[in-house]
Amino acid sequence: MDWTEKYRPQHLQDVVGNSGAVRQMYEWAQDWSRQKKPLILYGKPGTGKTSSAHALANDMNWEVVELNASDQRTKAALERVAGSGSTTASLSGASRKLILLDEADNLHGQADRGGAKAIVEIIAESRQPIILIANDYYSLTKELKTATEPVQFRALQARSIVPRLRQICAAEGVACDPAALEGIADAAGGDMRAAVNMLYAAAIGRDRLVAGDVQTSSKDERSTIFELVGGVFKGRRDAELLRMAVEVEDTPDAVEQWLEGNLDQMPDLASKAQGYACLSRADEYIGRTYRRQYYTLWRYASAVMLLGVADAAGGAGIHGRIMPPSRWQKMGASKKQKMVRAGLTRKLSEMTHIPEDALREDFFTAIGILVEQDPAGYVREFGLDADELNLFIHDKTRAAKVVKDVAKEEKAKEKKTSGKEKAPTKEKKGRKAGDEEPPADTKETRENPPPGQATLF
Numbered sequence: 001m002d003w004t005e006k007y008r009p010q011h012l013q014d015v016v017g018n019s020g021a022v023r024q025m026y027e028w029a030q031d032w033s034r035q036k037k038p039l040i041l042y043g044k045p046g047t048g049k050t051s052s053a054h055a056l057a058n059d060m061n062w063e064v065v066e067l068n069a070s071d072q073r074t075k076a077a078l079e080r081v082a083g084s085g086s087t088t089a090s091l092s093g094a095s096r097k098l099i100l101l102d103e104a105d106n107l108h109g110q111a112d113r114g115g116a117k118a119i120v121e122i123i124a125e126s127r128q129p130i131i132l133i134a135n136d137y138y139s140l141t142k143e144l145k146t147a148t149e150p151v152q153f154r155a156l157q158a159r160s161i162v163p164r165l166r167q168i169c170a171a172e173g174v175a176c177d178p179a180a181l182e183g184i185a186d187a188a189g190g191d192m193r194a195a196v197n198m199l200y201a202a203a204i205g206r207d208r209l210v211a212g213d214v215q216t217s218s219k220d221e222r223s224t225i226f227e228l229v230g231g232v233f234k235g236r237r238d239a240e241l242l243r244m245a246v247e248v249e250d251t252p253d254a255v256e257q258w259l260e261g262n263l264d265q266m267p268d269l270a271s272k273a274q275g276y277a278c279l280s281r282a283d284e285y286i287g288r289t290y291r292r293q294y295y296t297l298w299r300y301a302s303a304v305m306l307l308g309v310a311d312a313a314g315g316a317g318i319h320g321r322i323m324p325p326s327r328w329q330k331m332g333a334s335k336k337q338k339m340v341r342a343g344l345t346r347k348l349s350e351m352t353h354i355p356e357d358a359l360r361e362d363f364f365t366a367i368g369i370l371v372e373q374d375p376a377g378y379v380r381e382f383g384l385d386a387d388e389l390n391l392f393i394h395d396k397t398r399a400a401k402v403v404k405d406v407a408k409e410e411k412a413k414e415k416k417t418s419g420k421e422k423a424p425t426k427e428k429k430g431r432k433a434g435d436e437e438p439p440a441d442t443k444e445t446r447e448n449p450p451p452g453q454a455t456l457f
């Protein structure tokens with residue numbers, strides 16, 4: 001079993017470090033009332049934000065409802081649980097629900113700004129306690145900052161991490177050398193999740209842990225995605241491969257894209273098909289992870305795809321060069337770009353009615369080619385913003401200019417239309433060559449829609 005889950009603190013008093021933050025949460029919960037602002041826990045990954053929120057709910061005997069800020073269904077769910085429609089019966093003691101809204105820094109991923117604004121309004125008026133979680137406080141919207149009370153989680157000190165690792169070793173029956181634990185705690189860089197994972201990787205299958213067993217790779221030295229994917233295609237099927245998967249910073253869905261992007265290297269059709277079959281099974285688990293917010297399934301998804309594709313690669317393995325999946329490489333993998341990409345996928349999914357997880361590489365590649373040919377047309381049809389357009393054309397200045405020009409052009413068109421409403425006779429005189437087509441919802445345009453959405457799908 002995943003040790004980070006197994007040793008997740010169950011009560012506030014089990015949370016390591018961040019005592020100020022924990023106290024603030026406790027006091028907030030003690031006299032929580034409808035007038036109180038929701039909390040927003042922010043800080044580096046792996047410092048105990050999510051665990052503390054769950055531990056608080058457990059201590060208060062509150063049920064937890066977990067929602068993700070970037071999920072389109074969140075607004076409706078929030079309205080149901082926290083909005084004015086929620087019954088007073090559910091507001092009393094034991095049946096009180098703590099709403100946990102994760103990825104609050106991705107709230108603008110909600111397709112329209114109105115959606116995000118509505119969510120902030122529901123939060124501010126909530127009849128149930130709400131805790132939001134974010135990594136980066138500074139990227140939160142102003143409205144959200146105003147509506148909430150901040151609680152900072154700081155990186156943990158190595159000397160706070162060591163005792164926790166010692167407890168885990170004791171519970172697992174692993175004797176440990178203090179130097180080994182100190183080495184792990186130092187390398188974790190204040191991230192308890194990383195520390196527990198490193199301990200797991202070093203201690204699993206051992207009953208004694210000495211400093212030499214520990215690979216105290218610092219953040220920069222941890223396995224890279226290239227090594228992991230390279231290992232898979234070389235046909236590795238050992239614990240080391242799973243250890244590398246724990247170390248890489250990429251999420252299983254990113255790893256899945258990398259594996260898929262390199263499947264062409266398979267020696268024959270049968271092994272390629274076998275590789276795809278494993279990926280599709282892993283994909284199901286990854287989807288379920290997100291739907292149920294059950295992150296333990298991630299580990300399982302990783303194991304299924306890594307070992308499965310390694311098996312498909314065969315005993316001798318393939319020693320070709322590992323390439324990043326094409327579109328991914330161009331899009332880069334910075335957090336901001338990932339968020340833009342996630343928002344865009346959602347937008348395209350809504351417009352095309354194709355499920356998000358089906359909008360994979362091929363689809364992006366196809367759209368990319370079309371967008372490159374007619375950026376302005378796609379900005380108009382899909383409502384792409386400059387960041388989204390830049391994902392396709394890779395030229396920030398040009399993307400900003402195209403979006404600005406389209407906005408200008410639309411504004412002019414609007415003006416013209418409203419002018420036309422006021423003075424219909426003048427417009428009737430006919431159009432000059434080069435004028436825009438007047439917007440019309442005639443039978444003909446409905447059946448033969450303009451280029452863009454309808455032509456493409």
Ligand SMILES: Nc1ncnc2c1ncn2[C@@H]1O[C@H](COP(=O)(O)OP(=O)(O)OP(=O)(O)O)[C@@H](O)[C@H]1O
Nearest residue numbers: 004007008015016045046047048049050051192193
């Ligand atoms: N302060 C802590 N005390 C004890 N365990 C911790 C602490 N912080 C993290 N952990 C361990 O790391 C795991 C992940 O922590 P958690 O999910 O609470 O981090 P987080 O701050 O919410 O991270 P993220 O921002 O990535 O969601 C926990 O299951 C637990 O095992």
